[in-house]
Amino acid sequence: MKTILVPTDFSEASKNAIDYAVEMAKAAGAKLILFHAYHIPPTVVDAALIIPSPTELEEDSMKTLRAIRSAVLTKPENKVLTIECVCAYGFAVDEITAHAEKTAADLVIMGMQGAGWLSEKLFGSITTDVMRKCKSPVLSIPEKTHFVIPRRIVFAYDYQPLSASVLDPLAGLATQFNSMLFILNVSADHHTTEMHIKDTFRNIQVEEALEETEHTFHYRTNEDLGDAIGRFVKRQQADMAVMIPKKHSFLANLFKEPATKQAAFHIGVPLLTLPDK
Numbered sequence: 001m002k003t004i005l006v007p008t009d010f011s012e013a014s015k016n017a018i019d020y021a022v023e024m025a026k027a028a029g030a031k032l033i034l035f036h037a038y039h040i041p042p043t044v045v046d047a048a049l050i051i052p053s054p055t056e057l058e059e060d061s062m063k064t065l066r067a068i069r070s071a072v073l074t075k076p077e078n079k080v081l082t083i084e085c086v087c088a089y090g091f092a093v094d095e096i097t098a099h100a101e102k103t104a105a106d107l108v109i110m111g112m113q114g115a116g117w118l119s120e121k122l123f124g125s126i127t128t129d130v131m132r133k134c135k136s137p138v139l140s141i142p143e144k145t146h147f148v149i150p151r152r153i154v155f156a157y158d159y160q161p162l163s164a165s166v167l168d169p170l171a172g173l174a175t176q177f178n179s180m181l182f183i184l185n186v187s188a189d190h191h192t193t194e195m196h197i198k199d200t201f202r203n204i205q206v207e208e209a210l211e212e213t214e215h216t217f218h219y220r221t222n223e224d225l226g227d228a229i230g231r232f233v234k235r236q237q238a239d240m241a242v243m244i245p246k247k248h249s250f251l252a253n254l255f256k257e258p259a260t261k262q263a264a265f266h267i268g269v270p271l272l273t274l275p276d277k
Contacts, residue, residue, distance in 0.1 A: 001028040001176060005105040005136070007035045007096045009126075010064060013111030013143050020270070021109040022072055022081065023147035024139075028176060031082045033103060034068060036061045037095035038087060054089055061087045093129045100136040106169070108138045112271075131273040132245050137169045139240075139272045150239040150270075154182045156229050157206075157244065166276055167209040170242055173272075174213040181215035182236050186228040188221070233269060242272045 006021045008014040018034070025032045038057045052060070065085035072078050088095040100108050110127045131138045153174060174181055183206070222228035233241055 001030045001106045001172070003033065003103055003105050003107075004028075004030045005033045005035055005096070005100050005103060005108045007037070007092065007108065007110055007126075007130075008065075008068070009036070009092070011111065013141075015111075016143055016145070017109050017111035017141040018068065018072075020141045020145065020147045022078060024107075024109065025081055026078070027147075027149060030106065031084070033084045033086055033099075033105070034065045035086050035088070035096065035099055036065055037090055037092040039090060058087050058089065092126050093133060096126075096130050097134045100134050105136045108134055108136050110138060110140055112140045112142050135275050137272055137274050139270050141270050142268050145268060145270060148239050149177050150179050151177065152182070152236055152238045153179050153240045153242060154184055154229070154233050154236060154238040155242040156184050156186070159185055159206075162206075162244070162276070165209075166244065166274055167206065169274055170272070171210055171213050174210075174215075179213070181210065181213055182218055182232070182238065183210075183215055184218045184220065184229065184232050186220045186222055186225055188225075238269060240270050240272055242274065244276050245273045 004021055004025050006018055008018060021032060024030070038054075038061050062085060065087065069083045069085055072083060073081065086099065088099060096108065099105075108130065110130060112127055127138075127140050131140070150173070153170075155170065170181070173179065218232065220228045220232065229241070
């Protein structure tokens with residue numbers, strides 16, 4: 001891992017994500033890019049407002065980013081870090097995804113706001129939009145979650161056909177941190193046999209993609225997807241959860257579950273989404 005992009009809107013949630021990213025960058029030996037997207041706010045009719053110019057917005061944004069960088073580098077243990085500050089004019093999701101591709105970011109780290117990272121307030125938020133559109137892996141950090149080395153990672157996967165390269169970032173992360181992977185499949189079909197699921201895994205070459213990584217397969221039958229994953233993550237005392245949001249309906253359907261079901265999945269660990277290329 002060489003480059004970590006950290007978008008920020010200067011909120012408390014994004015400040016916490018920066019703290020997490022700082023520790024991740026030190027552990028991985030990666031460069032940090034602090035990123036902020038800005039645009040002219042919509043005008044209000046019949047209101048005497050002074051609208052700042054794009055130049056003024058950029059200057060203010062860079063000033064804030066540099067202040068954050070200075071605060072981080074003031075700590076002796078952070079002197080080893082390389083931190084860049086970048087501003088871009090435009091809408092956040094578009095600019096974040098574009099800059100992640102431009103810099104070939106190995107990871108994008110963002111904060112999550114709200115009661116939980118699967119609350120209704122999150123659906124359609126900047127973070128979840130970036131998850132669905134970004135070509136780099138995106139790691140969302142729940143509020144008040146502090147960095148720990150991800151030694152135990154749950155990969156929730158619906159065993160749909162998938163090219164092996166999609167799992168390269170996960171394999172790299174697990175290798176770098178000597179992580180144990182728990183690959184979880186949840187099925188609502190009580191007639192699905194364990195042997196059938198194992199055969200499916202073999203066919204999509206998951207074993208080959210993760211051959212250098214210690215991993216185990218696990219199967220659960222539960223019509224409540226969120227509940228099954230949440231319980232498993234807690235039981236395994238996992239430090240991170242991993243999903244694939246693109247093409248497959250697995251993550252999208254989970255986000256649409258009623259709030260009462262979402263509460264069971266409020267597990268308080270970072271969620272890594274892998275781009276389905």
